[in-house]
Amino acid sequence: MNEENTVFHKIIRREIPANIVFEDERVIAFRDIQPVSSTHILIVPKKTIRSLDAVTGDDSELIGHIVCIAAELARSEGVSESGYRLVANTGERAGQSVFQLHFHLLGGRPFAWPPG
Numbered sequence: 001m002n003e004e005n006t007v008f009h010k011i012i013r014r015e016i017p018a019n020i021v022f023e024d025e026r027v028i029a030f031r032d033i034q035p036v037s038s039t040h041i042l043i044v045p046k047k048t049i050r051s052l053d054a055v056t057g058d059d060s061e062l063i064g065h066i067v068c069i070a071a072e073l074a075r076s077e078g079v080s081e082s083g084y085r086l087v088a089n090t091g092e093r094a095g096q097s098v099f100q101l102h103f104h105l106l107g108g109r110p111f112a113w114p115p116g
């Protein structure tokens, strides 16, 4: 697939709908279509980056910005006190299915460790 034509690019371009909970010039965040917990938000940079494995030092501010947005969304979702996870599945073997960098913000229930 064209690197700039993932389902998340289509959401960024408003070609398909999504339940958007945050957006600025660099980042969009929307609810996962197949939630695995009551809070399940995907936080996605607008810059095309295939996965965490493709991140470089040039992206350090962007990644820091995403982590700050995640913490802010966790607070606004009311899960910061009960606990949450921020997960970037990286590569098919780790469960990545959409090849545009994204972070899952998961909260609202207990999570086991180690992950499956």
Ligand code: DGP
Pocket (backbone or CB within 6 Å): 007, 016, 018, 019, 030, 031, 032, 033, 034, 042, 088, 089, 095, 096, 097, 098, 099
């Ligand atoms: P991953 O498997 O880590 O690459 O996560 C991809 C997630 O994207 C998965 O939890 C399902 C979600 N997803 C796939 N297609 C769509 C869509 O069209 N809309 C929304 N909101 N989420 C999607």
